[in-house]
Amino acid sequence: MNNKLIIAGREFNSRLFLGTGKFSNNDLMARAIEASGTEMVTVAMKRIELDDATDDLLTHITKNPAIQLLPNTSGVRNAEEAVFAAQMAREAFGTNWLKLEIHPDPRYLLPDSVETLKATEELVKLGFIVLPYCQADPTLCKHLEEAGAATVMPLAAPIGTNKGLRMKDFLQIIIEQATVPVVVDAGIGAPSHAAEAMEMGADCCLVNTAIAVAGDPVRMADAFRQAVIAGRMAYEAGLGAVGNTAEASSPLTAFLNS
Amino acid sequence: MQINVNNKPLTTNATSLAQLAAELALPEKGVAVAIGNKMVPRSLWDETALSEDMHITIIKAACGG
Numbered sequence: 001m002n003n004k005l006i007i008a009g010r011e012f013n014s015r016l017f018l019g020t021g022k023f024s025n026n027d028l029m030a031r032a033i034e035a036s037g038t039e040m041v042t043v044a045m046k047r048i049e050l051d052d053a054t055d056d057l058l059t060h061i062t063k064n065p066a067i068q069l070l071p072n073t074s075g076v077r078n079a080e081e082a083v084f085a086a087q088m089a090r091e092a093f094g095t096n097w098l099k100l101e102i103h104p105d106p107r108y109l110l111p112d113s114v115e116t117l118k119a120t121e122e123l124v125k126l127g128f129i130v131l132p133y134c135q136a137d138p139t140l141c142k143h144l145e146e147a148g149a150a151t152v153m154p155l156a157a158p159i160g161t162n163k164g165l166r167m168k169d170f171l172q173i174i175i176e177q178a179t180v181p182v183v184v185d186a187g188i189g190a191p192s193h194a195a196e197a198m199e200m201g202a203d204c205c206l207v208n209t210a211i212a213v214a215g216d217p218v219r220m221a222d223a224f225r226q227a228v229i230a231g232r233m234a235y236e237a238g239l240g241a242v243g244n245t246a247e248a249s250s251p252l253t254a255f256l257n258s
Numbered sequence: 259m260q261i262n263v264n265n266k267p268l269t270t271n272a273t274s275l276a277q278l279a280a281e282l283a284l285p286e287k288g289v290a291v292a293i294g295n296k297m298v299p300r301s302l303w304d305e306t307a308l309s310e311d312m313h314i315t316i317i318k319a320a321c322g323g
Contacts, residue, residue, distance in 0.1 A: 019323025029321070044322020047264040047315065048289065050282065057319045058288050074322050087297040088317050092290035159323070208323030 005203055007181055008097075008129045008150040010068065012039045015198065016228045017070070017183065019208025020044075020061060022160075023217060030060040032211055033067070036221035042070045042099055042206070045089060058093075070131065072099040078112070079119035086123055098123065099153070101133040109159040113140050117147060124148035133185050136167035141174045141182075152178060153206065155186040156197065160209040162189025165196055175201045191220075191227030198231025199239060261312045276303040278314070289318050 005012040017040040023029035033041055041061050062069060071089035076082045079102065086098050100123065102116050103109040116132050117140065123130045129150045134140055136154040144152050154174055157163035164187065165171060175182050181203035188194050194205040207224050214220035261268050263282075272278040275291060275298060284291075291298050292315040298306055 020321040021323040023321065042323055044320045045290075045317045046320035048284075048318050050263060050266065050268065057321065061319075071319075072322055084292070084295055084297070088290040088292060088315075091297055091299055092288055092317060092319065094287070206323070 005181060007131070012068075012204075013066070014038050014040075014225070014228075015204045015232055016194070016224055017042065017185075017204060017206040018211065018221070019206065020057075021208050022212035026057060026060045028217055029212070030063060032217045032221040033061065034064065034221075035218045035225065036207075036211070037225045039064075039066045040068045040070055042072050042208070043093070044072050044074045045085065045092065068097060069093050069095055070097050070099050071095065072101050072133075073119075074101050074103075076102055077104040077115075078102065079115045079122060082115070082119040083122055083126070086126070086128055090128070096127055097129045097131070099131050099133060103133075103159075111135055111155070113137065116140075117143055120144055120147045120149050131183065136170040136174065138170060138173040138177055141178060145178065145180050149180060151181045151183050151203075153183040153185040156184050156193065157187025157189075159186045161187050162210055163187050164189055164193040168196075168200075171197065171202065172200055191223045194224055195227040195231035195234075198228055199234045201235050204228075259308065259310050261308055261310070261314060263314045264316060270308070273308055274304060275306040275308065275314075278308060279303060282316075284316065285318075289316055291316050 005015050014037045016036055016038050018036050018038045019042045071093050073082045073085040076085050082102050102112045111134050113135050116134055120130050120132050131151045132144050132149050133153045141152040157166040183204040183206055184197040184202045185206040188207050189210045197205055211217050211220045272281050
């Protein structure tokens with residue numbers, strides 16, 4: 001084992017992806033990106049303001065040339081809008097990589113499985129490297145794989161909730177069955193959650209809110225970096241079996257009586 | 259002429275998308291332009307003529323997860 005993460009033929013030295021939302025300023029975001037050690041950073045799109053053409057966001061994100069920019073399709077409500085957004089992203093950022101996210105419901109931001117699958121099929125044909133954010137549904141993940149998705153990115157819990165691995169049992173099945181990397185996305189709220197996902201055999205974690213809204217986002221990014229490394233190392237080392245009865249770790253020969 | 263950029267009316271002297279981009283001082287990188295719901299690659303901006311009431315969308319990077 002001790003394999004590196006490879007997605008669509010590209011090798012990554014970090015198994016932590018970072019989102020760029022919710023940071024209080026770009027400098028803090030840039031320092032958190034650096035502290036996290038990530039090589040994959042998501043970015044959204046917005047309409048420009050005509051009276052404000054300044055934009056240095058990308059320069060903050062891509063300071064490290066090893067970083068792969070991962071544009072997302074946040075804001076789209078169906079497959080047709082996702083394809084349009086993807087084409088805009090490819091043009092604006094010069095990359096085929098795409099985090100496909102279609103969540104029409106603003107309250108829970110849960111991904112629309114039907115539209116996500118439809119969009120994946122179409123975008124793969126258009127030459128995109130598609131990383132779909134999806135429900136923790138093992139059957140759906142198989143369909144996404146068959147449609148040519150480069151990874152599957154099942155949610156641990158709704159976006160931004162920091163609730164951790166609420167979908168744990170289903171994530172485990174997805175990890176067991178997947179032949180593409182599994183990126184646990186959304187809901188990871190603490191380094192321990194990320195470590196747990198990695199111990200289970202997830203290939204990668206995507207974290208945004210938990211780092212961005214932390215008291216000290218830069219230190220939290222470092223904490224997540226270490227948690228993901230530790231979790232992966234534990235998975236590769238092979239965790240001990242879980243049992244219901246005690247197994248002595250010290251000799252039980254009663255030396256006081258002998 | 260009067261066009262519509264990002265859902266706001268705009269009066270412009272530009273007759274092509276390239277001229278509009280220059281007028282708006284769009285950066286060399288990091289933006290994409292669509293007419294209606296069709297993305298127009300930068301390589302076609304020169305030859306893409308503007309017309310009255312055209313709906314144009316211009317996007318750039320934003321923070322997001």
